Amino acid sequence: MSPVRLLLKNKDFVSFVLLRLFLTLGIQMQMSVISLQIYYEYTKEEVMLGLIGLAEAVPFILVSFYSGYLSDKLNRKLIIFSGNVTLLITALFLVFYTEKHFLFFTHKPMWVLYLIVVLFGINRAFMAAAMQPFLTEILPRELYTYSSSLNSGAWHLGAILGPVLAGLIYSSATNGALWSYVVVGCLYLTSIICLMMIKHKGNTHHAALIKENIFESIKEGVVFVKNSKILFSAITLDLFAVLFGGVSAIIPAFTDKILHLGPEYYGLLRTSPAIGALIMSLILTFYLPVKHAGKVLLYSVALFGLFTILFGISRNYWLAFWMLFWTGVFDSVSVVIRHSILQLYTPDHLRGRVTAINGIFIGSSNEIGAFESGLAASLMGLTASIVFGGTMTIVMVYLIYRFNPQLAKLDLSKL
Numbered sequence: 157m158s159p160v161r162l163l164l165k166n167k168d169f170v171s172f173v174l175l176r177l178f179l180t181l182g183i184q185m186q187m188s189v190i191s192l193q194i195y196y197e198y199t200k201e202e203v204m205l206g207l208i209g210l211a212e213a214v215p216f217i218l219v220s221f222y223s224g225y226l227s228d229k230l231n232r233k234l235i236i237f238s239g240n241v242t243l244l245i246t247a248l249f250l251v252f253y254t255e256k257h258f259l260f261f262t263h264k265p266m267w268v269l270y271l272i273v274v275l276f277g278i279n280r281a282f283m284a285a286a287m288q289p290f291l292t293e294i295l296p297r298e299l300y301t302y303s304s305s306l307n308s309g310a311w312h313l314g315a316i317l318g319p320v321l322a323g324l325i326y327s328s329a330t331n332g333a334l335w336s337y338v339v340v341g342c343l344y345l346t347s348i349i350c351l352m353m354i355k356h357k358g359n360t361h362h363a364a365l366i367k368e369n370i371f372e373s374i375k376e377g378v379v380f381v382k383n384s385k386i387l388f389s390a391i392t393l394d395l396f397a398v399l400f401g402g403v404s405a406i407i408p409a410f411t412d413k414i415l416h417l418g419p420e421y422y423g424l425l426r427t428s429p430a431i432g433a434l435i436m437s438l439i440l441t442f443y444l445p446v447k448h449a450g451k452v453l454l455y456s457v458a459l460f461g462l463f464t465i466l467f468g469i470s471r472n473y474w475l476a477f478w479m480l481f482w483t484g485v486f487d488s489v490s491v492v493i494r495h496s497i498l499q500l501y502t503p504d505h506l507r508g509r510v511t512a513i514n515g516i517f518i519g520s521s522n523e524i525g526a527f528e529s530g531l532a533a534s535l536m537g538l539t540a541s542i543v544f545g546g547t548m549t550i551v552m553v554y555l556i557y558r559f560n561p562q563l564a565k566l567d568l569s570k571l
Contacts, residue, residue: 159302160441168294168354169303175350176287177310179240182343184318186247187276188426189336190269192326195408198266203534205405211270212277219281224509227285233351233358236290239283240348246272246279247341254334288511292499294356304495305444308488309437315430323423380506381513387501389560390453390494391513396552397457397490400545403464403480404429406533414538415473428477429484436488449493450566454553456489461549468542496568 163169187208194204227235253268295303321339326332381388403410407426411417445452460483467479502510532541557564 159299160306163295163299163303163306166295166299168356169291171350171353172291172294173306173310175236175347175354176307177314178343178347178350179243180311180314181318181321182243182247182314182340182347183276184315185322185336185343186243186250186340187273188319188322188423189326189333189340190273191405191408192322192422193333194266194269195412201534203531205408207270208273209405211273212280215274215277216281219278220285220513221509223282223285224511224513226282227289227511228506228509231358232286232290232293233354233356235282235286237348237351239279239286240344240351242279243276244341244344244348246275247337247344250337251334251341254331254337285509285511288495288498290358293358294354300496300499302441302444304492304499305437305441308492308495309434309441312430312434312437312484312488316427316434319426320423323421323426327418378509378513380502381510384501385560386450386563386566387497387510389556389563390497393453393457393553393556393563394490394494396556397460397487397549400461400548400552403467403542403545406538406541409533410476410538410542414471415476417473421473425473425477425480428480429487432481432484433488433491434484436485437492440489440492444492444496445489446568449496449568450563453490453493453566454557454564456486456493458550458553460486460490461546461553464546464549465543466546468539468546493568497566500568 191205191208194208198204250272253264291303291307292300322336325336325339381391404426408422411422411425415421463479463482463486467476467483470476470479498510532544535541536544
């Protein structure tokens with residue numbers, strides 16, 4: 157039986173993929189509406205959009221090492237459940253906050269939205285450290301690589317639909333932000349139901365392998381990543397690609413100031429990378445470049461940088477859409493290969509800590525990259541900042557190849 161059929165026959169895995177889909181859909185909607193509110197209702201400054209990323213990244217980084225330690229120490233399913241409930245509470249809070257009259261606020265201050273983003277960053281650190289390790293608990297090792305494509309596909313489908321729904325509801329409904337948050341709350345509730353459908357109760361036997369105190373335990377994870385040159389190179393490559401090449405945070409400003417279009421056009425443009433990524437994820441499910449994984453990884457990140465540059469110089473909506481589409485295609489390839497490396501190289505008792513370190517490199521780089529994009533756009537202008545970011549991505553591919561030429565020879569079939 158083919159690996160894909162084996163995965164689809166695994167009811168726990170199917171429930172996990174649905175959990176990932178509804179969770180991502182809710183998160184993407186929530187963050188998109190917050191971005192739209194801050195840009196259109198409070199300020200039209202790019203740097204304020206960038207600060208959303210910073211407000212999420214700083215708390216995420218501060219608690220990630222501890223969250224990784226807890227993921228290796230506690231029941232990972234319980235951690236995911238607690239994170240889901242926390243997200244549901246934030247969505248309900250935003251529903252009441254967006255109402256015309258909220259508590260003692262006569263004017264709803266913008267800092268409340270940033271505070272929600274901070275809380276989201278803390279919560280995401282714990283959920284991110286538990287999600288991928290929990291997936292490996294419900295699957296046999298020989299299916300790890302193939303599961304990456306379907307898991308990534310679920311994430312990208314949520315990333316496609318989330319901003320589109322957010323943009324449509326926000327721009328078309330009366331008090332669109334409120335109704336968007338109502339939908340977000342329903343999505344979080346659905347994701348909790350999907351988690352409860354997973355029969356696997358979550359392992360705790362890996363906790364017995366952790367003999368050190370928390371600081372020594374965290375150090376063990378850091379040393380492991382540092383000494384694994386292939387893993388370290390792959391994580392670093394994605395870090396700089398997202399840090400310099402990510403442009404999602406400034407798409408509201410690009411839509412408004414470069415394309416001269418309204419917020420209803422934001423959603424589709426924001427999701428175009430995810431559309432490309434989803435299509436490529438489905439292709440990779442059947443045609444995964446296992447044998448030449450390292451070489452494909454390097455070329456994919458370089459092409460991601462190239463199409464970022466082409467997006468930056470676009471002046472037509474559909475041209476910009478397709479350039480972002482191709483960034484998503486090549487980003488998907490690098491994500492699937494990196495996740496495969498992460499799963500195959502990491503022993504089970506270290507998965508939480510290594511996943512947390514990966515999250516600091518990759519997860520936080522999305523948000524720090526958002527701040528970098530907003531700041532660079534305010535200093536250099538939108539077009540120049542995007543072209544600069546794409547160029548730096550290509551330069552980093554070359555430097556990492558020079559640092560570790562063995563990455564180009566990586567063959568996942570030997571792992």
